[in-house]
Amino acid sequence: MILTVTPNPAIDVTYEVDALAPGASLRVETPVARAGGKGVNVARVLRQVGLDALAVVTAGGSSGDDLVADLVASGLPHRVVRTGAPTRRSVAIVDRAAGDTTILNERGGPLAAPEAAALLRAVADGLGAGGLGTGSLGTGSLGTGSPGRPSCLVVSGSLPPGAPESLDADLVRAAHDAGVPAIVDAVGPALLAACAAGADLVKPNREELAATTGATDPVAGARALLDAGARRVVVTLGAEGMLAVDAARPGDVTRARLPRTLRGNPTGAGDAAVAAAAVSLAGHGPAALDDLLRRAVAWSAAAVLAPLAGELDPGHRELERDVVLTHQPAGPPAGSPDPTSTESRCH
Numbered sequence: 373m374i375l376t377v378t379p380n381p382a383i384d385v386t387y388e389v390d391a392l393a394p395g396a397s398l399r400v401e402t403p404v405a406r407a408g409g410k411g412v413n414v415a416r417v418l419r420q421v422g423l424d425a426l427a428v429v430t431a432g433g434s435s436g437d438d439l440v441a442d443l444v445a446s447g448l449p450h451r452v453v454r455t456g457a458p459t460r461r462s463v464a465i466v467d468r469a470a471g472d473t474t475i476l477n478e479r480g481g482p483l484a485a486p487e488a489a490a491l492l493r494a495v496a497d498g499l500g501a502g503g504l505g506t507g508s509l510g511t512g513s514l515g516t517g518s519p520g521r522p523s524c525l526v527v528s529g530s531l532p533p534g535a536p537e538s539l540d541a542d543l544v545r546a547a548h549d550a551g552v553p554a555i556v557d558a559v560g561p562a563l564l565a566a567c568a569a570g571a572d573l574v575k576p577n578r579e580e581l582a583a584t585t586g587a588t589d590p591v592a593g594a595r596a597l598l599d600a601g602a603r604r605v606v607v608t609l610g611a612e613g614m615l616a617v618d619a620a621r622p623g624d625v626t627r628a629r630l631p632r633t634l635r636g637n638p639t640g641a642g643d644a645a646v647a648a649a650a651v652s653l654a655g656h657g658p659a660a661l662d663d664l665l666r667r668a669v670a671w672s673a674a675a676v677l678a679p680l681a682g683e684l685d686p687g688h689r690e691l692e693r694d695v696v697l698t699h700q701p702a703g704p705p706a707g708s709p710d711p712t713s714t715e716s717r718c719h
Contacts, residue, residue, distance in 0.1 A: 373424040373520040374650050375552075376411035377495055377543060379488075380480045380532045381429045382462040383438055384408030384639070384681055391469035407442040408462060408681055410528030410557055413643035414650065415448055416682030417671065421647075423656060424520055426450065428494055430483065430532070433458025451498070453491045457481020457532070464639045464681075471635035482534035492542055498522060499550035522550070524654035526646060527566070528557040541565035553653040557646050560584050567600035573649050577608045577642055590615055591625055598622050604661070606649060606668065608642050613669055613695075618661055627698040628665035630691065634673050640681025644671040666695045 386404045407429075415425040427448055431439050432455035439459050443450045460478035467473065483491075499522055525547040527540050536542075540562045547554035548570065555573045556566040559580040567574060574597055578590055587593035594605040594617045606616045613629025648667040652659045657667065674688035675681070 373426060373522050374415075374418055374524045374526060374654050375495065375498055375522040376415045376418075376425060376427050376526040376528060377491070378409040378411030378427065378429045378529050379483065379491060379527075379535060379539065380460065380530050381407065381409030381412055381431065381439060382460045382478070382480070383435050383442075384462050384464065386464045386466065386637075386639070386680060388466045388468060392465055392467040392474060404680060405438070405442075406680070407439040407446070407448075410643050410646070411526060412443075412448070413640045413682035414526050414528055414647045415450075416446075417640075417644050417647035417675070417684060418650065419448060420684055421651075423651065423654075424449075426498070426522075428453070428491070428498065430455045430487065430491060431459050432456055432481065435459040435461060451494060453487060453494055455481070455483060455487045455532075457483070464637065466637050473637045473639060475639060480530070480532045483532035484534065485536075488535050488539055492539065492546065495525070495543055496546045496550075499525065499546055499552055522552055523656075524650045525552050525554045526557070526650050527554065528643065528646060530559065531562050537561040538565055541569035544569040544571050555646060555649055555653060557642065563597070564600050567597050567602040569601070571602050572653060573604040573606060574602045575606045575608065575642065575646050575649065578610070581607055591617070594625075595622060606645065606665070608645055608672065610638075614645065614665060614672075616661055616665055623701070625700040626661055626665060627700070628662075628669045628695055630669060630673055630694055631696055634676050636676040637679065637681075638676050640678075640683070641672040641675040643681065644675035644684060645669070647671060662697055665697065666692050669695045 387400050412427050415427040418425040427450045431452045436459040460480035463476040465474045527543045544554040553572040556571045557575045563584050581593040585593040585596040590607050597605045603619045611633045615627045645668040648671040651657045652664040670692035673691050674684040677685035
């Protein structure tokens with residue numbers, strides 16, 4: 373079972389329009405609204421491919437009630453830590469004509485210190501007790517449990533205002549205390565703290581990496597996160613695919629991409645990549661970096677082709693065979709041509 377943690381979940385609202393015209397008044401169909409946030413999306417993807425997952429989330433206010441109701445209706449195993457601040461909303465506007473998506477993310481309300489402590493306690497209990505059964509978290513929590521001992525912890529998404537910057541790092545340490553690998557998808561001081569705690573894999577996108585490290589070159593930024601203590605770094609680069617570095621061979625860079633650009637809704641594409649990484653670290657598939665990247669690129673692309681975040685297009689297995697890998701051994705400076713680099717494709 374893979375345990376995901378979303379400190380700042382959202383109600384994801386998705387509108388589709390024929391063409392988005394700024395400043396115009398547009399009539400739209402009733403939007404799709406459901407429980408979201410990065411860790412929830414990761415759990416949904418894992419469940420779609422047949423793996424057990426448990427989503428630990430915070431929830432508050434009437435929007436939090438809506439989030440919990442959707443988790444129950446979807447059958448996704450979950451545990452909820454109640455908060456005083458209402459759950460935020462995230463709005464995605466899919467422009468059919470342009471083939472792109474505009475996303476409006478609310479920041480979310482504050483997370484009080486006792487609520488942050490309750491979230492950490494909930495996860496620590498789940499890691500140490502082999503799953504979170506109903507009623508196991510005490511006052512202010514509810515949900516449904518999932519059997520089995522966690523084999524990987526995934527901490528995803530932004531921290532709510534007021535949450536301690538050490539929260540993600542504390543979750544990584546709790547996982548390691550339980551002998552469980554930890555993946556963190558975060559940004560800024562929280563990401564650096566998770567690296568310092570020895571996160572087994574971190575997955576920023578290009579913008580998050582630059583904001584965290586100050587490096588405009590993704591390779592330099594990824595190596596900075598290795599220097600900060602991360603064991604593996606996977607950077608998502610949009611249509612350019614992904615790159616990865618590993619503390620075991622910090623000078624080497626592996627890149628992975630599809631040979632073509634796909635159009636669709638990118639919401640949740642990075643979460644699908646995190647789900648793919650969790651599968652490898654949890655021991656449900658090959659742990660080699662090449663295999664991890666192939667699956668991550670394919671699942672990320674399949675998420676772009678799916679209508680909603682947390683879903684994969686059925687063609688994700690075929691996409692995996694099309695992924696192109698490029699290996700750049702240590703040697704030339706970042707950005708310079710490397711005559712020793714090699715390219716391969718899985719057939």
